[in-house]
Amino acid sequence: MARASLTGVSAAKEPNPARRSQRSRRAVLEAARELVLEVGYAKLTIEAIAARAGVGKQTIYRWWRSKGAVVFDAFLALSRGGEEEPIALPDTGDIEADLKTVMRATVAEFADPRFEAPIRALTTEIINDPDLAAQYREKLAGPVDEAKKARLRSARDAGQIAVDADLDLALELLYGPLHQRWLHRSGPLTPEYADALVDLTLKALRP
Amino acid sequence: MARASLTGVSAAKEPNPARRSQRSRRAVLEAARELVLEVGYAKLTIEAIAARAGVGKQTIYRWWRSKGAVVFDAFLALSRGGEEEPIALPDTGDIEADLKTVMRATVAEFADPRFEAPIRALTTEIINDPDLAAQYREKLAGPVDEAKKARLRSARDAGQIAVDADLDLALELLYGPLHQRWLHRSGPLTPEYADALVDLTLKALRP
Amino acid sequence: MARASLTGVSAAKEPNPARRSQRSRRAVLEAARELVLEVGYAKLTIEAIAARAGVGKQTIYRWWRSKGAVVFDAFLALSRGGEEEPIALPDTGDIEADLKTVMRATVAEFADPRFEAPIRALTTEIINDPDLAAQYREKLAGPVDEAKKARLRSARDAGQIAVDADLDLALELLYGPLHQRWLHRSGPLTPEYADALVDLTLKALRP
Amino acid sequence: MARASLTGVSAAKEPNPARRSQRSRRAVLEAARELVLEVGYAKLTIEAIAARAGVGKQTIYRWWRSKGAVVFDAFLALSRGGEEEPIALPDTGDIEADLKTVMRATVAEFADPRFEAPIRALTTEIINDPDLAAQYREKLAGPVDEAKKARLRSARDAGQIAVDADLDLALELLYGPLHQRWLHRSGPLTPEYADALVDLTLKALRP
DNA sequence: GGATAAACGAGACGGTACGTCCAGTCTTATA
DNA sequence: TATAAGACTGGACGTACCGTCTCGTTTATCC
Numbered sequence: 001m002a003r004a005s006l007t008g009v010s011a012a013k014e015p016n017p018a019r020r021s022q023r024s025r026r027a028v029l030e031a032a033r034e035l036v037l038e039v040g041y042a043k044l045t046i047e048a049i050a051a052r053a054g055v056g057k058q059t060i061y062r063w064w065r066s067k068g069a070v071v072f073d074a075f076l077a078l079s080r081g082g083e084e085e086p087i088a089l090p091d092t093g094d095i096e097a098d099l100k101t102v103m104r105a106t107v108a109e110f111a112d113p114r115f116e117a118p119i120r121a122l123t124t125e126i127i128n129d130p131d132l133a134a135q136y137r138e139k140l141a142g143p144v145d146e147a148k149k150a151r152l153r154s155a156r157d158a159g160q161i162a163v164d165a166d167l168d169l170a171l172e173l174l175y176g177p178l179h180q181r182w183l184h185r186s187g188p189l190t191p192e193y194a195d196a197l198v199d200l201t202l203k204a205l206r207p
Numbered sequence: 208m209a210r211a212s213l214t215g216v217s218a219a220k221e222p223n224p225a226r227r228s229q230r231s232r233r234a235v236l237e238a239a240r241e242l243v244l245e246v247g248y249a250k251l252t253i254e255a256i257a258a259r260a261g262v263g264k265q266t267i268y269r270w271w272r273s274k275g276a277v278v279f280d281a282f283l284a285l286s287r288g289g290e291e292e293p294i295a296l297p298d299t300g301d302i303e304a305d306l307k308t309v310m311r312a313t314v315a316e317f318a319d320p321r322f323e324a325p326i327r328a329l330t331t332e333i334i335n336d337p338d339l340a341a342q343y344r345e346k347l348a349g350p351v352d353e354a355k356k357a358r359l360r361s362a363r364d365a366g367q368i369a370v371d372a373d374l375d376l377a378l379e380l381l382y383g384p385l386h387q388r389w390l391h392r393s394g395p396l397t398p399e400y401a402d403a404l405v406d407l408t409l410k411a412l413r414p
Numbered sequence: 415m416a417r418a419s420l421t422g423v424s425a426a427k428e429p430n431p432a433r434r435s436q437r438s439r440r441a442v443l444e445a446a447r448e449l450v451l452e453v454g455y456a457k458l459t460i461e462a463i464a465a466r467a468g469v470g471k472q473t474i475y476r477w478w479r480s481k482g483a484v485v486f487d488a489f490l491a492l493s494r495g496g497e498e499e500p501i502a503l504p505d506t507g508d509i510e511a512d513l514k515t516v517m518r519a520t521v522a523e524f525a526d527p528r529f530e531a532p533i534r535a536l537t538t539e540i541i542n543d544p545d546l547a548a549q550y551r552e553k554l555a556g557p558v559d560e561a562k563k564a565r566l567r568s569a570r571d572a573g574q575i576a577v578d579a580d581l582d583l584a585l586e587l588l589y590g591p592l593h594q595r596w597l598h599r600s601g602p603l604t605p606e607y608a609d610a611l612v613d614l615t616l617k618a619l620r621p
Numbered sequence: 622m623a624r625a626s627l628t629g630v631s632a633a634k635e636p637n638p639a640r641r642s643q644r645s646r647r648a649v650l651e652a653a654r655e656l657v658l659e660v661g662y663a664k665l666t667i668e669a670i671a672a673r674a675g676v677g678k679q680t681i682y683r684w685w686r687s688k689g690a691v692v693f694d695a696f697l698a699l700s701r702g703g704e705e706e707p708i709a710l711p712d713t714g715d716i717e718a719d720l721k722t723v724m725r726a727t728v729a730e731f732a733d734p735r736f737e738a739p740i741r742a743l744t745t746e747i748i749n750d751p752d753l754a755a756q757y758r759e760k761l762a763g764p765v766d767e768a769k770k771a772r773l774r775s776a777r778d779a780g781q782i783a784v785d786a787d788l789d790l791a792l793e794l795l796y797g798p799l800h801q802r803w804l805h806r807s808g809p810l811t812p813e814y815a816d817a818l819v820d821l822t823l824k825a826l827r828p
Numbered sequence: 829g830g831a832t833a834a835a836c837g838a839g840a841c842g843g844t845a846c847g848t849c850c851a852g853t854c855t856t857a858t859a
Numbered sequence: 860t861a862t863a864a865g866a867c868t869g870g871a872c873g874t875a876c877c878g879t880c881t882c883g884t885t886t887a888t889c890c
Contacts, residue, residue, distance in 0.1 A: 176383030204411035263868045470863045590797030618825035677842045
């Protein structure tokens with residue numbers, strides 16, 4: 001943010017990240033993760049996170065903008081166990097089979113009760129906070145989407161889907177229906193559903 | 208609900224809907240609608256609604272379960288101006304043209320800043336409250352979806368889409384991508400986007 | 415009150431006492447008495463009285479000015495079981511013995527836990543409501559005090575106390591100390607205490 | 622209070638008095654004092670005190686048990702302007718004159734409208750809250766009574782009152798009647814009344 | 829290695845809103 | 860027309876958290 005250096009108006013002096021306590025940071029993120037599962041996102045409070053983490057409230061306010069930012073960070077840290085190697089989807093040459101593998105896994109994840117609370121928490125936050133939505137796209141969805149698009153590109157090169165296919169749109173076609181069904185709880189999330197989505201999408205993208 | 212007679216557990220005695228003040232009901236819903244637009248859903252408070260409506264807080268708590276339920280009702284009442292005649296989509300015989308008309312309208316609606324706040328409010332609430340989600344499906348989405356499916360059915364009878372097409376899935380294919388893009392703000396909502404969605408969906412559903 | 419006839423300003427029309435439901439009146443007073451004992455005066459509510467009595471709240475507001483008025487009436491009705499024959503103190507000719515009899519009884523009454531709650535309720539109300547205090551003096555304390563003064567007058571005529579003794583003051587001398595000790599819980603209420611008060615008072619009043 | 626260590630039941634963690642804001646404390650007490658005078662004890666609310674004092678409600682609830690406790694503290698702080706030197710009554714050697722001086726002052730105080738509200742407030746609270754009554758005896762009445770008893774003791778030593786006189790009872794004889802008359806508004810509070818009380822009491826205590 | 833400055837835990841603070849309770853008024857339907 | 864029932868506006872209750880603000884207490888460079 002570095003407001004001071006940019007504007008010269010600074011009132012709130014910036015904390016020095018070099019001196020940040022990693023112990024506290026980790027305790028906060030872990031407490032946030034636990035509490036989202038225990039009480040749900042809506043009933044999650046900064047106060048409870050601080051207490052559970054054994055951390056002063058100020059420490060949280062010092063390093064995060066909002067409750068949403070903490071939760072976001074918590075699941076960001078979780079989803080990438082720190083690893084940095086690029087994500088890659090299976091590529092057997094058979095785009096249909098590969099996509100079904102991936103979509104079945106995704107559907108299973110969405111149907112898993114243990115993912116329920118955190119994903120809903122994240123989604124709630126993203127809806128109303130454009131900043132977090134941007135971060136989400138950049139840090140979480142982005143890399144994954146890139147991997148998916150890479151696989152689609154490879155299929156396009158292999159002539160399995162139309163050369164002029166809009167890959168962003170293709171992803172939306174795959175994941176949008178699933179996301180909506182999950183969000184509105186408007187139907188079952190089964191492997192068959194995953195397969196059907198892949199079939200339809202591939203038919204739509206056919207050359 | 209008549210909880211008493213069903214469960215014998217009831218302690219909170221049910222209010223008698225016959226004696227409900229319509230004046231208060233309407234004032235609350237209108238205040239809720241105004242305030243969602245003015246301050247957004249997250250900063251909306253029951254207290255503010257009561258004050259704006261000139262109503263005791265208890266009157267709100269007596270008739271609605273939560274802030275979400277009030278807002279939901281507010282937009283439910285709004286979306287159906289009381290009319291009861293069934294919703295119907297245009298049917299010129301040309302499914303592509305008809306769907307494009309409808310989707311362009313929908314996309315425009317989602318892009319309209321005046322719809323922004325209420326739809327996000329509704330979505331936020333639906334994510335975390337299965338009850339409201341069910342009500343949403345039944346009272347708001349349901350009738351509209353039924354009309355859409357009727358149009359698709361007519362197209363199917365005309366041989367424009369596959370006889371074995373799953374119409375629920377078809378709807379998800381049309382609206383899921385749009386909804387996701389809007390929610391995540393991951394791309395522009397233009398008439399071209401609407402057209403592209405229709406094109407892809409119809410291709411996927413082709414006999 | 416008859417505000418209408420006196421001022422011609424009346425807005426609130428007076429209820430007609432002739433049509434008053436004696437059943438409701440009695441139910442209210444009994445409920446008030448019970449509830450004072452159960453929850454104490456401070457936590458007593460009109461609503462609870464109405465509910466317990468099986469009476470509409472309006473019926474209470476129609477016939478009583480305040481919670482205090484109801485409680486007052488309740489104990490007024492109780493203290494005089496409806497009887498109207500004048501109260502009289504024992505008169506054996508021995509003022510000391512007679513007063514000790516009476517004072518011991520009074521002290522016992524104040525010390526009795528069953529009298530605790532109602533008397534404190536009454537006193538609380540009287541402190542802050544001059545109207546009720548006046549009613550108290552007139553309807554409850556008055557007749558009793560008159561009886562006490564009659565006995566003292568008889569003693570004065572018998573030459574047992576000074577001819578110029580102020581009988582009102584004499585009563586205060588007898589009952590004020592007791593009342594204060596009870597109110598402040600600043601000492602035990604025993605028969606010996608009663609006797610000591612009588613001894614001192616009589617010594618003070620001696621010719 | 623250290624309830625935890627004594628009972629092991631405590632859940633509510635005790636605030637740390639060392640960190641208490643003296644600024645807030647004083648503002649609350651002053652606001653309470655003002656408001657009792659302006660609206661009376663019965664209509665006094667914690668909310669109003671907090672607002673007037675510019676203090677959060679929680680700050681009041683953190684440090685006082687009840688409205689009564691605040692008001693009590695307010696007048697406790699007032700009555701002893703912080704001074705700690707022991708209270709002493711005049712001792713000219715003439716017990717009658719000295720007592721009349723003191724009682725006339727007390728009577729005047731009770732008759733003073735500015736004392737009316739606070740004393741009634743205090744009394745109301747004391748009647749129904751044994752804890753506050755105990756505090757009252759200990760912190761307010763106690764020291765004063767001790768001073769009065771010291772004066773009576775000196776009179777006893779001088780042979781002006783009986784050697785076996787019960788001094789607590791003597792005080793009740795002096796102040797009980799006054800207190801009752803004031804409370805019930807059953808008679809005028811004049812200097813003559815004060816004198817009469819002293820005369821009677823001294824006659825009762827005469828050797 | 830001791831000084832010193834930042835981040836830290838703790839938690840009190842002024843506030844806002846919560847959801848509940850009750851006051852006192854108003855409305856409806858019995859009797 | 861008085862009543863029982865109970866919905867209404869209004870306002871205080873006591874609680875929960877917010878985000879800010881001291882407090883000492885670590886902790887981590889810099890002299």
